[in-house]
Amino acid sequence: MYQIAIMGFGTIGSGVYDIVAANADILKQKSGQEIGIRRILDLREFPGHPAEQLLTHSFEDILNDPEISLVVETMGGVEPAFTFEKQLLLAGRHVVTSNKELVEKKGAELFEAARAGGAHFYYEASVGGGIPIIRNLSDCIVADRIDEISGILNGTTNYILTQMTSGGVSYEEALVSALALGYAEKDPTADVEGLDAGRKIAILASMVLGEAVHLEDVTTEGITGLTSTDFSYARELNMSIKLVADARFEDGGVRAIVAPAMVPVSNALYEVSDVLNAVTVHGDMVDTLMFYGRGAGSHATASAVLADVVCAARGVSPACHGGWSGVHARILDPLEAVHANFIRVSGSIDGVYELIRIFGGGSPVSAKKKEEFGFVTPVMSEAEFREKTAQLDGFIKRIRVK
Amino acid sequence: MYQIAIMGFGTIGSGVYDIVAANADILKQKSGQEIGIRRILDLREFPGHPAEQLLTHSFEDILNDPEISLVVETMGGVEPAFTFEKQLLLAGRHVVTSNKELVEKKGAELFEAARAGGAHFYYEASVGGGIPIIRNLSDCIVADRIDEISGILNGTTNYILTQMTSGGVSYEEALVSALALGYAEKDPTADVEGLDAGRKIAILASMVLGEAVHLEDVTTEGITGLTSTDFSYARELNMSIKLVADARFEDGGVRAIVAPAMVPVSNALYEVSDVLNAVTVHGDMVDTLMFYGRGAGSHATASAVLADVVCAARGVSPACHGGWSGVHARILDPLEAVHANFIRVSGSIDGVYELIRIFGGGSPVSAKKKEEFGFVTPVMSEAEFREKTAQLDGFIKRIRVK
Numbered sequence: 174m175y176q177i178a179i180m181g182f183g184t185i186g187s188g189v190y191d192i193v194a195a196n197a198d199i200l201k202q203k204s205g206q207e208i209g210i211r212r213i214l215d216l217r218e219f220p221g222h223p224a225e226q227l228l229t230h231s232f233e234d235i236l237n238d239p240e241i242s243l244v245v246e247t248m249g250g251v252e253p254a255f256t257f258e259k260q261l262l263l264a265g266r267h268v269v270t271s272n273k274e275l276v277e278k279k280g281a282e283l284f285e286a287a288r289a290g291g292a293h294f295y296y297e298a299s300v301g302g303g304i305p306i307i308r309n310l311s312d313c314i315v316a317d318r319i320d321e322i323s324g325i326l327n328g329t330t331n332y333i334l335t336q337m338t339s340g341g342v343s344y345e346e347a348l349v350s351a352l353a354l355g356y357a358e359k360d361p362t363a364d365v366e367g368l369d370a371g372r373k374i375a376i377l378a379s380m381v382l383g384e385a386v387h388l389e390d391v392t393t394e395g396i397t398g399l400t401s402t403d404f405s406y407a408r409e410l411n412m413s414i415k416l417v418a419d420a421r422f423e424d425g426g427v428r429a430i431v432a433p434a435m436v437p438v439s440n441a442l443y444e445v446s447d448v449l450n451a452v453t454v455h456g457d458m459v460d461t462l463m464f465y466g467r468g469a470g471s472h473a474t475a476s477a478v479l480a481d482v483v484c485a486a487r488g489v490s491p492a493c494h495g496g497w498s499g500v501h502a503r504i505l506d507p508l509e510a511v512h513a514n515f516i517r518v519s520g521s522i523d524g525v526y527e528l529i530r531i532f533g534g535g536s537p538v539s540a541k542k543k544e545e546f547g548f549v550t551p552v553m554s555e556a557e558f559r560e561k562t563a564q565l566d567g568f569i570k571r572i573r574v575k
Numbered sequence: 576m577y578q579i580a581i582m583g584f585g586t587i588g589s590g591v592y593d594i595v596a597a598n599a600d601i602l603k604q605k606s607g608q609e610i611g612i613r614r615i616l617d618l619r620e621f622p623g624h625p626a627e628q629l630l631t632h633s634f635e636d637i638l639n640d641p642e643i644s645l646v647v648e649t650m651g652g653v654e655p656a657f658t659f660e661k662q663l664l665l666a667g668r669h670v671v672t673s674n675k676e677l678v679e680k681k682g683a684e685l686f687e688a689a690r691a692g693g694a695h696f697y698y699e700a701s702v703g704g705g706i707p708i709i710r711n712l713s714d715c716i717v718a719d720r721i722d723e724i725s726g727i728l729n730g731t732t733n734y735i736l737t738q739m740t741s742g743g744v745s746y747e748e749a750l751v752s753a754l755a756l757g758y759a760e761k762d763p764t765a766d767v768e769g770l771d772a773g774r775k776i777a778i779l780a781s782m783v784l785g786e787a788v789h790l791e792d793v794t795t796e797g798i799t800g801l802t803s804t805d806f807s808y809a810r811e812l813n814m815s816i817k818l819v820a821d822a823r824f825e826d827g828g829v830r831a832i833v834a835p836a837m838v839p840v841s842n843a844l845y846e847v848s849d850v851l852n853a854v855t856v857h858g859d860m861v862d863t864l865m866f867y868g869r870g871a872g873s874h875a876t877a878s879a880v881l882a883d884v885v886c887a888a889r890g891v892s893p894a895c896h897g898g899w900s901g902v903h904a905r906i907l908d909p910l911e912a913v914h915a916n917f918i919r920v921s922g923s924i925d926g927v928y929e930l931i932r933i934f935g936g937g938s939p940v941s942a943k944k945k946e947e948f949g950f951v952t953p954v955m956s957e958a959e960f961r962e963k964t965a966q967l968d969g970f971i972k973r974i975r976v977k
Binding site for chain 1: 590594597598601602604605606699705706707710711714715716717718719720785843846858859860861862863864865866867868869872874875877878879881882884885886891
């Protein structure tokens with residue numbers, strides 16, 4: 174019997190409990206031993222719940238129980254999760270987490286604690302929910318020079334953008350619907366401002382480089398400023414507007430961004446809708462791989478947590494999961510990012526000739542309103558784009574083109 | 576230095592050589608040691624090739640070299656690959672293969688030889704080319720009851736079908752173009768009759784059940800009978816015609832089929848075009864995951880071979896790669912498969928009322944020719960479909976609806 178504890182009995186933690194109950198036979202077959210839940214840490218009470226007798230309010234009950242081999246942390250937030258996990262790892266207990274904020278901020282310290290304690294630290298569920306992107310990056314794509322990781326890494330915003338695309342609703346209306354369905358949190362800031370996706374792309378970038386990339390290193394732009402007019406232009410362009418997280422690797426460094434992007438129909442991310450997530454990885458040998466599935470949700474994310482538990486129970490060391498060092502990775506200048514841009518400009522479409530002159534090319538997008546028009550710039554650096562935009566009269570906004 | 580040998584210096588074998596040369600630093604970082612190629616077995620000569628001095632025509636040069644820890648087999652075909660691999664495994668050498676025919680036919684015997692010899696047998700590149708579907712099934716999707724695996728597993732036929740869809744060309748013209756581009760072999764039978772995809776779905780089904788599923792257990796229908804008229808109807812239905820490999824798991828058994836299918840736009844396989852492959856896996860907890868990428872090609876497939884090499888060099892045992900036993904899996908009756916069907920019927924569209932009566936429902940698809948019309952049946956068992964079709968006058972053909 175492989176005994177585990179769960180810290181945090183919320184959406185994901187209770188999903189772990191459900192799967193261990195429902196699929197005990199499969200877990201046993203894959204692990205070579207039975208998985209048992211010995212303790213659940215939560216501040217709340219769950220009267221009448223079948224797991225009630227496993228509940229404790231005291232972390233020491235887990236730390237001091239020698240029968241517990243592995244602890245699943247699904248509490249979220251940096252503290253007390255960090256303090257708990259560090260103590261567990263130093264005491265030689267394996268830790269599995271779904272906590273992206275913790276992995277992004279404190280990953281290197283936790284890998285170090287794991288080494289010091291002779292334990293393993295696993296974090297599959299911290300990025301992409303049920304999509305096994307961590308294990309694919311660490312174990313499967315190992316012969317390639319990875320030059321880009323790109324994806325839709327936040328289900329809440331993808332749901333909102335899908336509603337705005339197909340339902341023709343405003344951002345505010347779509348957010349209300351996301352809240353009603355439980356897809357958005359009461360304070361949706363981390364999702365809609367791109368911070369959640371920013372943490373996830375920082376984790377993936379850290380894995381590729383073996384050095385720490387943090388949220389602060391990622392350029393983040395949220396979706397709150399998008400309007401139905403933007404989506405009209407997108408339809409005109411046969412593109413969809415997605416919140417795209419992107420990391421480009423060059424010269425041993427990374428340039429990472431989360432921002433709304435116009436995604437052409439030819440791009441695999443174009444069709445990813447609702448709360449689904451997708452990650453593409455481009456390597457010099459394997460070309461583009463895409464991984465697609467549920468980026469959130471109780472059972473999908475818990476399934477990823479249990480993949481880590483099975484791995485630990487089998488005694489498989491997460492070799493490349495060794496993770497990254499505390500050295501801060503080389504962060505490339507965001508002004509050197511190169512892409513085309515969709516822009517909206519006020520005034521008559523006759524102004525397009527002036528735009529073509531300024532940008533040295535580009536093409537108009539027919540106006541949805543009399544008082545403005547759209548324009549797609551040639552591919553250029555961000556620095557050049559800003560310099561040219563400064564010369565523009567009537568610049569309203571831009572959306573990068575993926 | 577981790578010394579390997581390559582048997583078969585064709586498309587994939589030479590790709591392995593290329594990657595070891597080009598990405599030595601990455602392989603070393605991921606494996607913890609340098610990967611060296613010590614011997615290459617091929618019957619041909621490669622005068623002037625940088626690998627020339629590694630070449631041997633004698634298998635004994637590999638078997639008897641104690642420096643070689645692992646052998647990559649990229650020869651294809653059952654013999655002599657099987658005899659060579661069995662000897663190597665029994666002698667304690669790890670084996671990595673891309674040979675789907677061998678894995679499908681002799682997998683269980685090779686797993687057994689590996690156990691007997693204390694070696695590991697890896698086969699990531701045997702299914703899906705560069706897509707890491709084997710490792711995802713064995714290591715990542717381990718907490719789920721898998722009820723369906725479905726995919727486009729053959730690049731040659733997907734290229735031909737894409738040409739027939741978008742280029743409006745005939746099957747024969749598309750095949751000529753596939754041959755010219757090197758996507759089809761001179762004898763394209765294994766690809767176009769669905770045998771290649773059948774072997775691959777048999778391997779994936781064997782992994783899920785832990786018991787052997789062979790090509791003979793898979794219902795296979797090829798693409799040679801498809802015509803431009805079928806594609807006209809597909810456009811009318813807003814569907815694409817794909818060669819879909821599908822395995823459904825029920826009651827500890829499997830029902831597997833490779834056949835042309837009408838794929839609705841809502842299905843993730845709809846958009847998979849050209850030589851790309853995609854595999855979807857449905858589990859009871861994680862829902863649907865999709866893996867997408869290059870299903871063939873020298874470097875993409877060699878990248879998957881090297882994922883296995885790195886795994887072995889790290890000393891990671893392919894635990895669930897333990898594979899499957901020689902016990903023949905329970906094969907479910909193909910007549911109990913349940914799906915809708917697109918059919919073509921000769922005669923005037925007035926005949927549709929008679930069809931609706933016979934099938935107890937269904938809907939017409941507007942005629943592309945005066946002398947026939949299309950019809951989509953309700954969802955029904957294959958047995959029921961055959962029984963009802965026997966009552967039909969003017970039945971021309973059917974294509975299953977995915």
